Amino acid sequence: MSVKEQIARELNSLSKTELKQVVEYVAFLKFRAQIKPISASEEAEIAALYAEFAEEDRQLAEEGMSDYSEVLGKEDVQ
DSSP states (O other), X not given: OOHHHHHXXXXXXXXXXXXXXXXXXXXXXXXHXXXXXXXXXXXXXXXXXXXXXXXXXHHHHHHHHHHHHHHHHHHHHO
């Protein structure tokens, strides 16, 4: 029995809900097949960009923490 025949036999025994899950899984497999792996040079570019903006990101996060702490303090009072 071929793989396609085995799949068809199994599909015939599934409920409508299970068939919907199979369709979603097949769509996921097709999507995953389209994803191109990152090359070493692309990975190096991403790492360089991360390093370039890391300090700015840290500063922005620190600035946002004071606002966040203030909001949390107000919620504790209420």
